[in-house]
Amino acid sequence: MNEVPQISNSELKIMKVLWKKAPATANDIMDHLSKSTDWKPTTIKTLLSRLVKKEAIDFEEENRTYYYYPLVKEKEYVKAEGTSFLKRVYGGALTVMIANFLETEELSDEDIDELKTILNKKKER
Amino acid sequence: MNEVPQISNSELKIMKVLWKKAPATANDIMDHLSKSTDWKPTTIKTLLSRLVKKEAIDFEEENRTYYYYPLVKEKEYVKAEGTSFLKRVYGGALTVMIANFLETEELSDEDIDELKTILNKKKER
């Protein structure tokens, strides 16, 4: 479990596609992202190259085409980002952070029940 | 309630000092931060200037010295960052995010009780 490299916002969009479906070619990714961005194909190539360099992804070649797949797992990334956010904004105070989200955001009754269930399970153990 | 400007990591350290105690001079800030960073005074000046430009802070002059104070409130910043993090990493799924934090981080029994209390209050309303 190596360090999770820094992944920029644009790069993250690529990662998300690969986490959903890999291996994928640059064109596959282009298709996925054409709805939400208007990136040119070269932009995607650039981002892919940078991600390879950072060892966030890797690829295998077949007939002059690269099939990319993630090296960094989504779980790892999410964990790392969460920890970093927690530290940067809340100085690491998890409870404060969660309390803050609970208080300032909208939650349905179902959401609330779900979270309570998790809390209960957590306590038992 | 204007938009919260982009505040970088280094700038955030300055903001945190000002949120704790304002108005403050560059030297005051230097003192506060000398324990946790080894920034040169000019670095702090630069960051202060950038924050003024972004209208995250402002200042009043007295005897050729600037007394800085925040324009962006901590609450506003924290809210904005939280929302942005939530969207970027979790696609906006608050419950998923909280559930994830609850599951992967350590929580004391007291923490758990506190959070449950918040949830209960939330539901009543």
Place this chain on the structure above:
DNA sequence: ATATATAGATTACACGTGTAGTTGAAAAAA
């Protein structure tokens, strides 16, 4: 066999950021 399309590699370029050094003007000290 030659022209064209295609994939990846290389180059580009502006803007934000981290981190200062230098300059200029005013205040304080000598």
Place this chain on the structure above:
DNA sequence: TTTTTTCAACTACACGTGTAATCTATATAT
């Protein structure tokens, strides 16, 4: 009054990022 200190302003400079355009080599179509 001349020197020194002290602010803030201006300049610097490398690196990451967002976003491509161009180049090069191969594959494909004619």
